[in-house]
Amino acid sequence: MEILIKRIYILTILMIHISRYISLAIFIKNKESLELVAVVHRHGDRTPLEFYENDPYKDVEKYWPIGVGQLSNRGKLQLYNLGKTLRKDYKTFIPRYSTQAVRVNSSSFDRTLMSAASLLAGMFPPIGDQIWNYQLLWQPIPVHSTPLNKDMILSQLAPCPRYWEEYAKVITELAKNVTQEDEKLFEYLTKYTGQNISSYCDVGSIYTTLLVEDRNGLTLPKWTSRVYPDQLLLKTEMCVASYTWNSVLKRFFGGPLVKEILHQFEKKSTGHIKDMKLFLYSSHDSTVVSLLRALDFKGLIYPDFGASAIFELHLVQQKYYVKMFYSNFAESIHFELDIPSCSTPCPLDELLKTTEYVRSVDWETQCFE
The missing domain is CATH 3.40.50.1240 (Phosphoglycerate mutase-like)
Structure with a gap:
């Protein structure tokens, strides 16, 4: 009998607890609170x-008359x-x-x-x-x-010199973990972009440029189809995450x-x-x-x-x-x-x-x- 009473007590406390959070969730969901x-x-x-370097759309006056880094109509x-x-x-x-x-x-x-x-x-x-x-x-x-x-x-x-000092250490460590697959990607991009690509953030720079050109209806060079968007996106995510690694x-x-x-x-x-x-x-x-x-x-x-x-x-x-x-x-x-x-x-x-x-x-x- 004593065990039963204890179980009923525990169950009652549990139900009160659950009820409280259900009512709390409903209240918050309705934004009344x-x-x-x-x-x-x-x-x-x-x-x-x-x-x-080899970007076919780097003529700013022709392709981007509002200037670089500016908000588009889209x-x-x-x-x-x-x-x-x-x-x-x-x-x-x-x-x-x-x-x-x-x-x-x-x-x-x-x-x-x-x-x-x-x-x-x-x-x-x-x-x-x-x-x-x-x-x-x-x-x-x-x-x-x-x-x-x-x-x-x-x-x-x-x-913030302290931040950049620590960031340099992180970049050094990340460079040590670059895979053979990463190296092949860097070499591929270096060949076709006409500039040295040797880090995740170098890749991120290429990705964001291609993304904008693609979104604006410009035909990307054929070489991009092997790596854009998926391979480049993953390395771009790594780059942005590195700032808070x-x-x-x-x-x-x-x-x-x-x-x-x-x-x-x-x-x-x-x-x-x-x-x-x-x-x-x-x-x-x-x-x-x-x-x-x-x-x-x-x-x-x-x-x-x-x-x-x-x-x-x-x-x-x-x-x-x-x-x-x-x-x-x-x-x-x-x-x-x-x-x-x-x-x-x-x-x-x-x-x-x-x-x-x-x-x-x-x-x-x-x-x-």
Whole structure:
């Protein structure tokens, strides 16, 4: 009888526990508990950043009249549509733009600044008294940026000798692990591109150029069919992952953005930014990958143009939880992710503890040790 009573007690506690999390999941899913949103996205489709020596399309004036590294019309549309998707998802939570509720940050590149503006055009068309021109249902929204030489968060170009010292060690180690198959790929690319290809990031440079040319309807040289896209994509993923290959690199290259997002979530949870509802961060492929890797996500990915990671802060039964979503493309569904080293749903205080190491970097002192 005593054993039966104990079993009933344990079963009751278990059912209460399960019931709590089922109701919690339903509550969060309906967004009734939503308190704050942070969106980190890659810029939209762009023109090539650089060209290989034998590139038949390196005549910028002829093929890329808007210049190198610039947001294309396709890229503008991608981010506009991403903005429309975000509007649909969060229309009830953020019915209209206001400076008190929305903060937009971008790296200081034309393509990211324009991507942010395109997204905002889709997410926040003027409503009611915001309409200032009935022939143009658009409103100007400020986009903030930091000079590249001071930006440790989005462009990650602020000087940090300590980071590059550690990165050089990683590159040396990766070079030791290059396979015979890799060597054959490097030789093949060297032969046909007309320039020395000897690392994963050299391959990544070729891949991104071919990707842009392909997306813009240009016929790629016949030699590319043997290696593009699959072989080149895998090495490109390796290249982007190398920036955060170990825990030290994660602290410098991904940690500052993790710190920024969770700092805003902390401030919201303590009532210091009561009116804030949305933070937007317009960035790059390396930014998105370093963010995911700093949070300890495994595997290799290469974010396509307009890829985005979304963080939601929820308040349920006086406790804060974080949910995360990801889409590898601008115009696809965001899938929910289980945040590594955190229970599901992920309590904010637990996430703060598990990310303490990557958030603890003191840029001003540790970068110059």
